Amino acid sequence: MKPRFAMYWAASCGGCEIAVLNIDERVLALDAAFDIAFWPAAMDAKYRDVEALEDGAIWVTLFNGGIRTDENEHMAHLLRRKSRLLVAFGSCANEGCIPGLANLSTRADLLRAAYDGPGSEHPGPARPQTAWDAAEGTLTLPALQPVLRTLDQVVEVDYHVPGCPPESHQIAAVLDLLIAVARGESEAPPKGAVLGAGASTVCDECPRSRDVKRIRALARIQQLPPLDANLCLLEQGLMCAGPATRGGCDARCPRVGAPCIGCYGAAPDVLDQGARLMSAIASVVDADDAEHIDRVLDGLPDPAGTFYRFGLARSLLRAHRAALAAEE
């Protein structure tokens, strides 16, 4: 019998699932090598099917999405128990990603924005309930937790695959490696390894020419004149996260003139991508006086969302104090 494969989504957009399918015909190799035990995006299955399996019965689970609800947490524990290898797949599972930015607000504020805000279809103070007695019986919904946590803040994780989403060629390489390991043709990488990514940062793969950096002003791309096609974007005044972002994507964004937004996360052994990037940018702001510094910073309308777009939930900050307090 073939080893079992599972893929699951928690608090995520679904892009990681699409990215796996986007490896084209190579996905057939996956099917050839594994017995697909559980993959809600690709085939029908029930949680009880997973619960019925013996512990460790799944050889590998690719888990994408952060842990935001009780259901997410339940599934993280369940799949951990049932899987020999648990892979945090994609930015959400690894570092929280965009859903992690909600950690800047308390749960009450999030619900207020969603249910009382403009466009809400629920006039009056309506809130989702975790249990509702209806004629047919008690209906339940999973509870929203105080903050979003990354997968490894909840359960032990064996491997990490970064990216929002991971690049197709990297996914294919990771799957090839996992298949080879499953067949005993290759040695398993050390526990905790980051798979499908480079050892340096995006700049290492970026073809643009670079000089000594001195930032006199920052602006958004629509505010700048046409860009030089060959010069470092940061040196042209665009906030590019490439210097602080793990490589492996082949610098796809800066190659076509869009600044790196940091989706591959922190460089190897770096604890906090946002803090690193902030510290780096602050170091090269070449300002004449305090007002000039303010003007440069005005070019960054959303610093938290710029520096911590992907990494807030696993950063040193993690979340707003009030949200963290609710967690404790």
Add this chain to the structure above:
Amino acid sequence: MVQEKVGVYVCHCGSNIAGVVDVGDVARFAAEELKDRGVALARDYTFMCSVSGQDMIERDIRELGLTRVVVAACSPHLHEATFRGACARAGLNPYLSEMASIREHVAWVHRDPQAATAKAKAIVAGTVARVLRNEPLQAIEVPIDARTLVVGGGIAGIQAALEVAEAGYDVHLIEREPSLGGHMAQFDKTFPTLDCAACILTPKMAAAGAHPKIHLHTWSEVEKVEGQVGDYTVHVRRKPRYVDADVCTGCGICVEKCPVVVVDDTFEAGIGYRKAIYWPFAQAVPNLPVLDPATCTYFVGGKGGCRACEKFCPTVPNSIRFDQHEEPLTLRVGNIILATGFDLFDARRVAQYGYGRLANVFTSLELERMCSAAGPTGGKVVLRDGHTTPRSVGIVHCVGSRDRNYNRHCSAICCMQSLKTAHLIKERTGAEVYDFYIDMRSPGKEYDEFYQRVLDDGVHFIRGKVAEISDVPLDPGEEDGRLYVQVEDTLAGLRRRIPVDMVVLSAALEPRRDSAEVGRIFGIACSTRGWFIEKHAKLDPVATMTEGVFVAGCAQGPKDIPASVAQGAAAAARVLNHIRQGVLSLEPVRAGVLAERCSGCRLCNGLCPFNAIRFDAEHGVSEINAALCQGCGTCVAACPAGAIQGSGFSDAQLYAQIDGLLADLRRQPAEAT
């Protein structure tokens, strides 16, 4: 991983620490509660830095096999070297020790013994966590080039150059002006002995000028410095003198024949004249005239100029060289002494004192030139009209010093200089002299005796800050043509207006206007005001945080001539120490690039204050020259890829230290918040 054995030593520092912190409890905490975090033993002792304290550490390393040492005592600034030495003597790599500052960071800043003890424990716990991640490091060895650069040819620089040269080593002495001498050359007499400044300075200048080991580069400025202690490359800009130094005999005919006369606002402080080709002053070293292209008719006004100097020059070939240009000069040296001096405060800034507006208000420097027998008035003290002898003179202290509008510092020399001026005026004119002071500061050897002498001379001392100097008569009996000094006499408790013919302002000593730029060139720091910062205010006053760069004289802060001379000699002694060692061991706390992690983003390239970072374009990575790096950590913090690590300050060490520090706070989060 080998089981590490950490020894923790808690110092009482007499009552300095033990007076506030329960040191016994801190040692007990380390021994008992940090046992499972690697602590093998903990002791407390009265003075860890004493010989017996150090012996204790050495014995424990030898007998108990300690592999790491934490000394909880004062700041590492003070005794890190002491305890590293103890470890090294016992055969432990000295960089496997750490200090926890529980004196400066705890005992000296807290009063509550309970809270202070808790904080001391947290700091010790953090330091234990850190030391476990220390790596054994090896000192970096650099050979020392025996040549020395001295920047600044005033008395401090001259003294430094002579000391090094007399020891037998080559010195390059750079001076921005056309002659050695600095400010001291402008003075008439020196306090308190009333020695003639020129008489004691001239032999020193001549000795420096003639010394075979001193290579004099006057009328020159340092543009750029590369390299590190032991091996500096210094780029110098030599300004054109328009006189061929190899041919000129210094006969002076050119100066005599030059028809252009201009105000000399450098040496003569604006009260004398010089020619367009001139000697900076009579005893100038080198004994060469210099031509000022801003006033010489050859360079201004077109038509080729008068060329009188060239026509009358008796040397063959002709010494006048109108075609001279700025020339670059490159020097290699091992050590640098900066003796760049001070600027005099511009007394015009204190508008109410009227300098520049009221003719008979003078600066102390103008008085110096006036008193000098070689000066513009031949030593006569006269009013601005050039001939009237004043019958009464006011001297104002602290002009631009000890005044929050200008400088908060005391310029250190003005009280004594004012007393000297009072004495000279009294001696030369017999005028009534009024001396307006805030506090009289005469703490040097024989200084207060000199004050007594001036008191005996009959100078009137008025304690109070002068409010205004005016030429407008106000009270009945006041007449036109005099100056009125408005002052609050704080001893008599009166407001007074004192009529005088002349006022002398004792102007402050200020940092050189370009000291920040000079500091940047040489890689050393200035205070916010602009004085160069010494390595330690008390124990290392002539060294700087940059190994191989020393400071002497007023560039470091206002001081008098004996102090400047002492610092010049002290800086020379430090340089000779380096030269005699031949090879210097440098602290191995350095930044290094992990090439495989470096993306070549070049963010760090412009950040190094010591120019230690170079970009290797071929391999697309940045590199750090370990000998140039001073371990400041700027690039480590800036590297977005985490590719630069500071040895001795790795991320692993720092995070462990933070975790250790907070470990016990986390157990009781409610109290912490």
